[in-house]
Amino acid sequence: MTSTFDRPGTTPVLRRRRPAFAAPRDEIDVPPLDQIAPPLEPPWRKEDTDTPDRKALYRHPDGHSVGLRIQSRGLAIQTWITAGPDLPPIPEGATAAEQAEAQATRDARLQPGRTWHAVLNTRTSKALAADLVALVRDRLLPALTNKPRGIPAPPPPARIGQPDPTPTTEGTQQ
Template sequence: MTEPDAFDRPGTTPAPRRRRPAFAGPRDEIDVPPLDHIAPTLEPPWRNEDTDTPDRTAVYHHPDGHRIGLRIQPRGLAIQTWITAGPDLPPIPDGTDIEQAEAQAANDARIQPGRTWHAVLTTRTSKALAAALGDLVHDHLIPALTHKPKHVSTSTTTDEPQPDATTEGPAI
């Protein structure tokens, strides 16, 4: 019988290590208050509909068929918001050619019937989620019904004061 060599493999095979890929970021999770506590209050004729998960989703309905939806994304890193235009465009009034052209241009500039417009609120940087969510709904979603923006700007709100652009920084 041969004597064991000190450099031989051990008798058991080690368990393979599970590693996450280098490009995968840390698995953050943010504790977001329930959506039914931070959802904005919309003035009539908007009304809040009951949902199966009021802590994670909120839906508003307008008599003209418009709908606004809010949803907290998994891990609480963002709140997805959207607005869907109702089924009908405002009618083009009878009048002069100029009035009809202006009414047609206004209809062309808005979200078309059945189309949806999205915006996202990141929750990582905001401490006043209720105010930021209300501003997003009132300043971005509802105005899109009458004048669709050219692009969606990412709204990253911070509660810290921003440096003034008119002051000069240190000389390099």
Template sequence: MTNFDRPGTTPMPRRRRPAFAALRDEIDLPPLDHIAPTLDPPWQKEETDTPDSKAAFRHPDGHSLGLRIQSRGLALQTWITAGPDLPPIPEGGTDTEQAEAQAARDARLQPGRTWHAVLNTRASNALATDLGALVRDRLLPALTNKPRGLPAPPPPARIGQPDTTTQQEGIQK
């Protein structure tokens, strides 16, 4: 009789990691106090209980702006909330001026409403600069001109061809 057992070996149990326990990506970011943009007055920075991962700013008109490092440092969440009051519509003037003032008022972020934007930290080479640009170019303008979403970039202009952007505005998909 032949013994087919392998001599001197003990089977080793295989340890498998469940799918939900996969290795996690994580990015070490500098404290938010070091990369948060400085806003011009009358914006005031508030003290927060976690200054390394959250920053908040207040405006005398009641507007607030916040920044937070999301879990594992993969993203920075930013938001701006409109204050409680809209600018008044001026008394008097022509009907056209009042209609324009009402249209400007309606185009604003309404009181108590919030607009969010996220900065992907993996795609950023200069985190402080990109965060400052996001706050300056996307969040602060939302107070006066409510964003509808990210517009598609315009097609490159060709020399000698007419501008077709005004013709395409009337087309609905």
């Protein structure tokens, strides 16, 4: 018994479509991390990791650690530094000014157990190994002595055909 509204017998087809907002996944071929990891000078020592091509870990005798990890699809390298458990001691028998200076030095550094992260974008890097060394040397290691407040954003790239936004003094009369 069929009605006039019944469809003819067909086999339903399950269609798998990506949503319109899902762009193709990017992937960057990054060299193994054990080849581009920066060599840190003693007393830092590099520890063996379960995936030396994707992760590197350095330890300091004071308990500090530096880590590097290639993120999925190679689009970024995550770096971090963790402060050791001990703060530098405040000298006993020092004057009040020396003790205040020592306390200010302790307060200015990354506190014990705290971590500071920085990310290297592999898309924009022209010399990956050199950029990674500079990031560790200039941004991570100084965090042990000067607690970072924030990193200023880089200036926007100049646009071709656009006038320079900085005013010039050429042609002005005084």
